[in-house]
Amino acid sequence: MKEEKRIILHIDMDYFFAQVEERENPQFKGKPIVVGADPKGGKGRGVVSTANYEARKYGIKSGMPISKAWQLCSNAIFLSVNIEFYEKVSEQIMKIVKKYSPIYEIVSLDEAYLDISFCKSWKEAENFGKRLKREIFEKEKLTCTVGIGPNKTIAKLATEKAKPNGLKVMKPKEIEKFLDPLDIEDLPGIGLKTAEKLKKIGINKIFELKKLSKEKLKEMFGKIGEKIWKRARGIDEEPVSPEEVIKSIGRQITFERDTRDPKLIFGTFDQLIKEVYHELIENNFSFKTITVICRYKGFETHTKSKTLEKACNDLTVLKNEAKKLLLRFLIESKKLIRLIGIRVSNLSSQ
Numbered sequence: 001m002k003e004e005k006r007i008i009l010h011i012d013m014d015y016f017f018a019q020v021e022e023r024e025n026p027q028f029k030g031k032p033i034v035v036g037a038d039p040k041g042g043k044g045r046g047v048v049s050t051a052n053y054e055a056r057k058y059g060i061k062s063g064m065p066i067s068k069a070w071q072l073c074s075n076a077i078f079l080s081v082n083i084e085f086y087e088k089v090s091e092q093i094m095k096i097v098k099k100y101s102p103i104y105e106i107v108s109l110d111e112a113y114l115d116i117s118f119c120k121s122w123k124e125a126e127n128f129g130k131r132l133k134r135e136i137f138e139k140e141k142l143t144c145t146v147g148i149g150p151n152k153t154i155a156k157l158a159t160e161k162a163k164p165n166g167l168k169v170m171k172p173k174e175i176e177k178f179l180d181p182l183d184i185e186d187l188p189g190i191g192l193k194t195a196e197k198l199k200k201i202g203i204n205k206i207f208e209l210k211k212l213s214k215e216k217l218k219e220m221f222g223k224i225g226e227k228i229w230k231r232a233r234g235i236d237e238e239p240v241s242p243e244e245v246i247k248s249i250g251r252q253i254t255f256e257r258d259t260r261d262p263k264l265i266f267g268t269f270d271q272l273i274k275e276v277y278h279e280l281i282e283n284n285f286s287f288k289t290i291t292v293i294c295r296y297k298g299f300e301t302h303t304k305s306k307t308l309e310k311a312c313n314d315l316t317v318l319k320n321e322a323k324k325l326l327l328r329f330l331i332e333s334k335k336l337i338r339l340i341g342i343r344v345s346n347l348s349s350q
């Protein structure tokens with residue numbers, strides 16, 4: 001089958017939660033803003049959700065303990081996560097995004113792909129991206145970054161490269177030069193586990209990865225080996241596919257550093273539970289199954305689930321059951337924890 005030439009656009013809002021806060025509170029403009037758990041004078045539990053670029057200058061990042069962010073810049077403006085509001089803003093943004101192509105895929109609150117293969121040239125696609133950026137800025141007073149390329153992987157990488165408030169078109173002939181020096185884990189679609197395995201045999205950069213044959217990669221990783229071989233060459237056939245019916249609602253967070261600190265772990269977990277709960281209520285769902293995800297240092301990932309007798313939408317039940325599951329992880333293993341997550345599934349409408 002002859003591969004069709006495609007043009008894919010990726011859009012990602014700049015420092016999303018913090019930028020929304022900046023917009024709502026113009027008096028904060030130009031000051032470092034940290035959105036996340038309550039720092040409680042440096043004793044707070046939980047993590048940073050995101051920070052604006054002024055705060056990032058101090059080294060503050062998503063996933064960092066809020067207490068560390070406080071150490072780095074106690075003068076920053078610390079704000080709690082107003083997830084319901086960011087969801088509303090996201091809806092407005094996505095309404096605009098969807099107008100630009102009938103083939104769209106919303107990946108998260110602040111991120112989406114559009115298939116804009118109807119553009120006749122890269123130049124036309126670039127102007128298209130500019131128009132989208134302008135409309136979002138005019139209507140929502142928020143900046144975003146747009147990446148355009150022949151597939152999703154390349155479009156996303158172009159966005160990363162152009163951040164913040166940028167627009168980058170990556171044409172097929174520029175891909176090789178761009179990809180070769182990147183670290184293997186920069187390649188979307190290469191999981192952390194895969195990257196770890198490759199590093200063990202001395203492969204750190206994409207150009208090194210390209211030295212492995214398709215057969216060798218298949219031998220190492222099975223079916224996805226071929227996908228990796230393709231990705232390293234900038235090939236990605238994944239279609240832009242519209243939203244599916246919601247089957248589960250989940251949130252997870254990777255800690256900036258692997259940790260065993262129960263205050264940090266449970267504080268973060270509380271944040272995640274609240275976010276999942278809000279989305280559940282927003283969509284008028286009840287859940288029956290709760291799943292807790294735990295990834296240890298070294299990328300070993302485990303899940304534990306509990307299915308209730310009856311569907312429910314009670315926050316206390318969710319909290320209690322989820323915490324019991326998480327506690328079992330902490331008791332069973334002494335390993336450092338890299339990531340925790342929570343998901344509710346078996347959803348029904350109320």
Ligand code: DCP
Nearest residue numbers: 012013014015016017018049050062063110253
């Ligand atoms: N988020 C979070 N916890 C994380 C990462 C992100 O709560 N560990 C939330 C806050 C972000 C939003 O998701 O604003 C979008 O995440 P991004 O990774 O796109 O990061 P930002 O939009 O904040 O910054 P950037 O400008 O780098 O895209």
Ligand code: CA
Nearest residue numbers: 012013014110
């Ligand atoms: Ca973003």
Ligand code: CA
Nearest residue numbers: 012108110111
């Ligand atoms: Ca994003």
